Amino acid sequence: xxxxITPMWRRAATxxxxxxxxxxxxxxxxxxxxxxxxxxxxxxxxxxPQAFAGWRVxxxxxxxxxNPQQAALxxxxxxxxxxxxxxxxxxxxxxxxxxxxxxxxxxxxxHRPEVCYVAQGFAIRAGGHSAVATDASPVPVQRLLARLxxxxxxxxxxxxxxxxxxxxxxxxxxSRLKQGLRGWIPDGLLFRVSTLSTEPAAAxxxxxxxxxxxxxxxxxRTRRFLVGPVSPSRSPGDASVAATAP
Amino acid sequence: MARQxxxxxxxxxxxxxxxxxxxxxxxxxxxGPSFFDLLHGIWRTxxxxxxxxxxxxxxxxxxxxxxxxxSLPDDRPRPLAAWLLLLPAAFFYALGRSQGILILEIGSxxxxxxGLVLLLRGPGALKAMWFPxxxxxxxxxxxxxxxxxxxxxxxxxxxxxxxxxxxxxxxxISRTGVILQIGQYQLLVADACAGLxxxxxxxxxxxxxxxxxRHASVVRNVALAxxxxxxxxxxNVIRVMVLTLITFHFGDEAGQGFLHGFAGLVLFMAAxxxxxxxxxxxxxxxxxxxxx
Numbered sequence: 001x002x003x004x005i006t007p008m009w010r011r012a013a014t015x016x017x018x019x020x021x022x023x024x025x026x027x028x029x030x031x032x033x034x035x036x037x038x039x040x041x042x043x044x045x046x047x048x049p050q051a052f053a054g055w056r057v058x059x060x061x062x063x064x065x066x067n068p069q070q071a072a073l074x075x076x077x078x079x080x081x082x083x084x085x086x087x088x089x090x091x092x093x094x095x096x097x098x099x100x101x102x103x104x105x106x107x108x109x110x111h112r113p114e115v116c117y118v119a120q121g122f123a124i125r126a127g128g129h130s131a132v133a134t135d136a137s138p139v140p141v142q143r144l145l146a147r148l149x150x151x152x153x154x155x156x157x158x159x160x161x162x163x164x165x166x167x168x169x170x171x172x173x174x175s176r177l178k179q180g181l182r183g184w185i186p187d188g189l190l191f192r193v194s195t196l197s198t199e200p201a202a203a204x205x206x207x208x209x210x211x212x213x214x215x216x217x218x219x220x221r222t223r224r225f226l227v228g229p230v231s232p233s234r235s236p237g238d239a240s241v242a243a244t245a246p
Numbered sequence: 247m248a249r250q251x252x253x254x255x256x257x258x259x260x261x262x263x264x265x266x267x268x269x270x271x272x273x274x275x276x277x278g279p280s281f282f283d284l285l286h287g288i289w290r291t292x293x294x295x296x297x298x299x300x301x302x303x304x305x306x307x308x309x310x311x312x313x314x315x316x317s318l319p320d321d322r323p324r325p326l327a328a329w330l331l332l333l334p335a336a337f338f339y340a341l342g343r344s345q346g347i348l349i350l351e352i353g354s355x356x357x358x359x360x361g362l363v364l365l366l367r368g369p370g371a372l373k374a375m376w377f378p379x380x381x382x383x384x385x386x387x388x389x390x391x392x393x394x395x396x397x398x399x400x401x402x403x404x405x406x407x408x409x410x411x412x413x414x415x416x417x418x419i420s421r422t423g424v425i426l427q428i429g430q431y432q433l434l435v436a437d438a439c440a441g442l443x444x445x446x447x448x449x450x451x452x453x454x455x456x457x458x459x460r461h462a463s464v465v466r467n468v469a470l471a472x473x474x475x476x477x478x479x480x481x482n483v484i485r486v487m488v489l490t491l492i493t494f495h496f497g498d499e500a501g502q503g504f505l506h507g508f509a510g511l512v513l514f515m516a517a518x519x520x521x522x523x524x525x526x527x528x529x530x531x532x533x534x535x536x537x538x
Contacts, residue, residue, distance in 0.1 A: 011265075011325060012269055012366060015269050016268040018332055018336050019276055019358075020275060022337075025336075029341075121423035
């Protein structure tokens, strides 16, 4: 009697169908197109100008000392990083750091400065939000104040995940999910500017001037690489991007 | 009677096992690839190293609870409740698996199993299997942002306590955030050294211990489960202090080399001693109030 079609077997078979359905659904909605493929030829080192709008790279800036463990971690997390110190028109010094990762998923996600500064022993205080005006829509910027002993470092940053510049960690996840369900594996870019200063308000204003000047000075493709949008459907009118779309 | 003949007939085993073949195929299709990815991915990292162990223990606990759960005579399937578990589980699996959200993908396994047990056996069987199912929660990888948010204050607190104890013992130690400076050495208390994951692993170990010891007193069980949190904290402080002292007395290389693993062992030994110690004290306390 055990092998007759009992209600038990019917239920078991229905459950199997549901489970196989879930497997098919998961496969169907797994994003496979990498947004990063659209900008794989863009090299930050060349795309970000050495001098613009009165800012120029400080040739004497000390190369940042990074310990080997950290360098290994950085190279697994990011496809490209750029660290430079710029001197402004009035002699002010601004440190620029850009990190770019090709796939925003799980362990490879961009690390927000709130997290990585704290992990290095800094005490972090949120400094509120702001926005940098551009020709297109304004770019939302986060402000932080990092402290370690006597060192005070105001930080301004934005983070692009795929097409969107996102203000918070929660929106980082939501944005990744939205683009993932559209079939895209978003790339991620962290654009961070900081100065050593005990006057945060003045430093933040300086950062935003630097950001606005840089976004004005780079070519349209680099600007989209920095603040989005990058997917073909969201950045119309650029033949070079549309041509390489999968 | 049909039910009776099913259990006393020659094919009784096939009778209660065979309906499970179909869901077993389904489970394999769903979670086979998931666990394959985990074993080749984050389960190989230090922070998530407890994952495969918890999976193994869960499987063993399920195996142990299975015969009793399947032979309860008055158990009736509850299809409605079962589907209320199975449908969301399938949805969250599909979402989690496709979008790489492990907490949904692996988390759905617990609901899926609970739903299947309700569908094919009933609430009695689910009750008999509650601990193995609950134990699986410890292998679900948490989202990195949540772990970071909870780990940071713990790291700070562990560093603070370790610094103070060593300072009062007369060591030349100072602290900035989570960086300890002892003598000429600088130590960074890393995530793995004081993280949420050690707490998680220890809580899992403690609950397993409680489940295996099977003490009748609810007070003792709950008290011990709660005590594991401060015990894990103390064990972490001990580990950081041991590492700091190793570095101070034997140099940087010893602290980062094989003795780093040794300090990890110290953590678990200390935690185990503290847990059994606390358990003994609780037992004595309960016995005393019992006889008074």
